[in-house]
Amino acid sequence: MxxxxxxxxxxxxxxxxxxxxxxxxxxxxxxxxxxxxxxxxxxxxxxxxxxxxxxxxxxxxxxxxxxxxxxxxxxxxxxxxxxxxxxxxxxxxxxxxxxxxxxxxxxxxxxxxxxxxxxxxxxxxxxxxxxxxxxxxxxxxxxxxxxxxxxxxxxxxxxxxxxxxxxxxxxxxxxxxxxxxxxxxxxxxxxxxxxxxxxxxxxxxxxxxxxxxxPNTFEFAQIQVEKLSQMIAKVKQGMKTMKNLGYMEILDAGASGAVNFVMGLSGKNVGVAYKERTDYGIYAVSVRGSKNCKVHLGKIVNILATDLGGSGGGHDKACGAVIPKLKIKKFITELNKKIK
Ligand SMILES: [Mn+2]
CATH class of the missing domain: 3.90.1640.30 (inorganic pyrophosphatase (n-terminal core))
Known part of the structure; x- marks a missing residue:
């Protein structure tokens, strides 16, 4: 320049x-x-x-x-x-x-x-x-x-x-x-x-x-822990379930911080949390699997997200995706089918 x-x-x-x-x-x-x-x-x-x-x-x-x-x-x-x-x-x-x-x-x-x-x-x-x-x-x-x-x-x-x-x-x-x-x-x-x-x-x-x-890392961590404890209550209220997974839209925090609570509190082997990224017109999605989850979530999410015009992937029990705004429901219902 x-x-x-x-x-x-x-x-x-x-x-x-x-x-x-x-x-x-x-x-x-x-x-x-x-x-x-x-x-x-x-x-x-x-x-x-x-x-x-x-x-x-x-x-x-x-x-x-x-x-x-x-x-x-x-x-x-x-x-x-x-x-x-x-x-x-x-x-x-x-x-x-x-x-x-x-x-x-x-x-x-x-x-x-x-x-x-x-x-x-x-x-x-x-x-x-x-x-x-x-x-x-x-x-x-x-x-x-x-x-x-x-x-x-x-x-x-x-x-x-x-x-x-x-x-x-x-x-x-x-x-x-x-x-x-x-x-x-x-x-x-x-x-x-x-x-x-x-x-x-x-x-x-x-x-x-x-x-x-x-400096101040412990103090800051304490504030984050308090926020997370409030997240537990929010997840209990807002979480929804399908046959094989629990899912929730997150409005005021990161999806990755909530996703473990969504999985744990839903009692399912897979949890999905997603948050809108208005700057990109997409949802940032986090997916987690419990020890009992026997499928490779990263591989499934990679293919599914790509089919829906987004992208994604990662590990067997922890992965993420970027999903176009209008396709999020489809992503969750399809994921639910593919992990049974
Ligand atoms: Mn890493």
Missing amino acids: APSKKTTTKKTVKKQRTKVVCISHKEDTDGISSAALIRQAFGGDTILVDYPGQMEAMQQVVLDKKLKSLYICDLGLSKKTQDEFVDIMTTLRKNKIAVTYIDHHDIDPTVVKSLEKIKVKVIHDTNECTAVQVYTAFKSKLNDHASFVATCAAITDYMEDRPIGSKLLQIYDRQFALINATVLTYNIVGHQKEPDYLLYLVEELADSKFPHDI
């Missing part, structure tokens, strides 16, 4: 490719911790996104003439987004930008093949959270505290029982790790509309601060 840039010759522009950028998931501890570990290992800029804003951020980063290497963390792909993602990565690779994609959500194997073909470094394991994989891959560039940042992410993603996750948790006192992971999570969830604060958290974690050492 700046007119001065246009006066420099192409050659000098090429030499100036020095920037490291990490695009990571902003909605949970795994995404924020992954961004912090990339920052500690490689420096550079952090861009935090949610699923509705994910592709837009990637389209923007392609235009960055100073970009030298890009890390993409904890951002799963869906049937709807995967082709565009490969296209964007192809453009980046043509410009000789080093790209590393690190994730643990269910992925179409043909996408991994396409990415490897264009020499995008893919680090992908559905069995460990993203931050644990970042920690493992770049351990030599990280300090001792980095294992704690990864441990907090594993706890929040329900993956502290996995081979590497459990080893990391063992380094620390379990309760000490749990309270820090929880306080961090409440601060992330409660600051979704304050991008500067989320970036500040990334910086503090990259700087080896414990969540409890970041």
Whole structure:
């Protein structure tokens, strides 16, 4: 945009490719911790996104003439987004930008093949959270505290029982790790509309601060816990059920904070919570399954959301979707049929 840039010759522009950028998931501890570990290992800029804003951020980063290497963390792909993602990565690779994609959500194997073909470094394991994989891959560039940042992410993603996750948790006192992971999570969830604060958290974690050492985090977490306890009452009142699931529209909080209560209080094995995103004309949907849920919700939601003109996917018992406003009822009734 700046007119001065246009006066420099192409050659000098090429030499100036020095920037490291990490695009990571902003909605949970795994995404924020992954961004912090990339920052500690490689420096550079952090861009935090949610699923509705994910592709837009990637389209923007392609235009960055100073970009030298890009890390993409904890951002799963869906049937709807995967082709565009490969296209964007192809453009980046043509410009000789080093790209590393690190994730643990269910992925179409043909996408991994396409990415490897264009020499995008893919680090992908559905069995460990993203931050644990970042920690493992770049351990030599990280300090001792980095294992704690990864441990907090594993706890929040329900993956502290996995081979590497459990080893990391063992380094620390379990309760000490749990309270820090929880306080961090409440601060992330409660600051979704304050991008500067989320970036500040990334910086503090990259700087080896414990969540409890970041000013006011406990006080803020207490406020969030109180809000959640009010949510229990609201879910009891507003939740509806179908044969195989409980569901509820959320008006004044995040859907992901309510969805576990919807599942738990409905007595069903699957819970659905959705919240309107007026800026995109869509519903942001969270889906959770109990231990008794035997289907892979991420795979089902990926296909169903795409069929309805949205997108979605994730893990077997925790996933999300973006659904066009008018299709939400259809999404819920179809999901109810597919999970029996
Ligand atoms: Mn994750």
